[in-house]
Amino acid sequence: MAKNSENKIIDYISGVEVNATPEEVDAVQVFSRQLVEDYNYKKEQIQTRPQFRVKVRPSDTKKEYSVDIAVFKDKNKNEDDTYYYCRM
DSSP states (O other), X not given: OOBOTTSEEEOTTTOOEEEOXXXXXXXXXXXXXXXXXXXXXXXXXEEOSSOEEEOSSTTOSSOOEEESEEEESSTTOOGGGEEEXXXX
């Protein structure tokens, strides 16, 4: 995982430059890489950036809670086809 002079890294899934926070470096990037390399999910099935948003409660109408990693059934990333998501 390459860091640049501004303490940024390239997100493994999206290729977007993100802040190299401890959470990002030690959790999000590690688990994202494991999902692809160890569990054989395709990068196209995973969303890290922009962060996927979900409802806090089922009764909510707005999706206000952002998650760090969302894994979908396929590359269409349909909310109804979400395998799981997590917040680090």
